Amino acid sequence: MTAPLTPPPPPHDHSAHSQSPSPHAGWPPRSDGAGSAHGHGHGQAYGYAQDGPGMKTELREAAVITVAVAVCGVLLGVLWNWLAPRIPLVGDMTDGGWVVYVKDTEGEQAIGVDGTFTLLALAFGAVTALAVFLWRRGGGVPLVVALALGGLLGSLLAWRLGMWLGPADDVLAHAKEVGKGVTFSAPLELGAKGALLAWPIGALLVHLGLTALFGPRDPEVQQAP
Numbered sequence: 001m002t003a004p005l006t007p008p009p010p011p012h013d014h015s016a017h018s019q020s021p022s023p024h025a026g027w028p029p030r031s032d033g034a035g036s037a038h039g040h041g042h043g044q045a046y047g048y049a050q051d052g053p054g055m056k057t058e059l060r061e062a063a064v065i066t067v068a069v070a071v072c073g074v075l076l077g078v079l080w081n082w083l084a085p086r087i088p089l090v091g092d093m094t095d096g097g098w099v100v101y102v103k104d105t106e107g108e109q110a111i112g113v114d115g116t117f118t119l120l121a122l123a124f125g126a127v128t129a130l131a132v133f134l135w136r137r138g139g140g141v142p143l144v145v146a147l148a149l150g151g152l153l154g155s156l157l158a159w160r161l162g163m164w165l166g167p168a169d170d171v172l173a174h175a176k177e178v179g180k181g182v183t184f185s186a187p188l189e190l191g192a193k194g195a196l197l198a199w200p201i202g203a204l205l206v207h208l209g210l211t212a213l214f215g216p217r218d219p220e221v222q223q224a225p
Contacts, residue, residue: 061136062146069128069150069203076124076154076199077161080188083120084162085112087186091175100171103183110191117159118195125151125202132203133210147207151200159196163188 087110088103132147166188168174178184190196 055142058140058142062142065132065143065146066150066153069132069147070153070157072124072128073154073157074161076120076158077165079120080117080158080162081165084116084166084188085109086167087113088183089171089175089186090183091172091178091180093180098172098175100175102186113188114190114192114195117162117190118192118198121151121155121158121195121198122202124154125199125204126206128199129203129206130210133207133214137211137214137216144204144207147203148200151203152196155196155199159190163190 087107089100090103091098091100093099128151129147132143136143163169167185169187171186174184
């Protein structure tokens with residue numbers, strides 16, 4: 001008696017299993033074009049947020065800020081000439097000619113002239129820094145350099161304009177004009193030239209503080225799982 005013959009099992013097809021998607025590979029699959037476009041789009045957006053509007057735009061805005069801040073020096077010069085105290089002088093006629101001397105030798109008008117310019121320059125620095133920050137919250141090196149340079153140019157302009165608007169520079173001619181023993185004002189001069197740096201220093205400090213407190217924060221980089 002012989003055992004019944006059974007047909008052999010069909011050969012195992014490995015191709016179907018090799019082509020089946022792996023549960024860990026992600027499904028449905030995406031085309032390379034969509035994936036690359038998606039990644040490229042995020043890269044462009046992130047790069048723009050990091051790099052800013054561009055170097056040409058920043059330089060153009062820096063030039064505008066420099067000119068605008070420097071022009072404000074006209075107002076500073078007018079205010080300085082208006083608010084600064086006057087140093088009284090007196091002319092006298094002697095055998096050797098006209099002599100001019102300070103009427104109040106113990107007065108502090110000269111210190112008041114420098115102090116008035118310094119306080120006004122600090123106020124102008126704070127106002128211009130606030131205006132620039134409200135216009136461009138992003139900051140940047142060109143913007144900060146423009147703010148400092150514009151403040152220095154504005155201080156120089158205010159200094160020369162205040163002297164030009166003030167009393168005459170020729171004190172001897174002025175003394176002869178008003179007469180012997182008549183009090184007149186001395187020319188408006190800036191004794192401490194370091195006051196010219198009050199505007200740019202004040203502007204930089206205020207702008208730095210505003211940027212640190214209210215400036216945009218850098219986005220946190222998320223690591224891919």
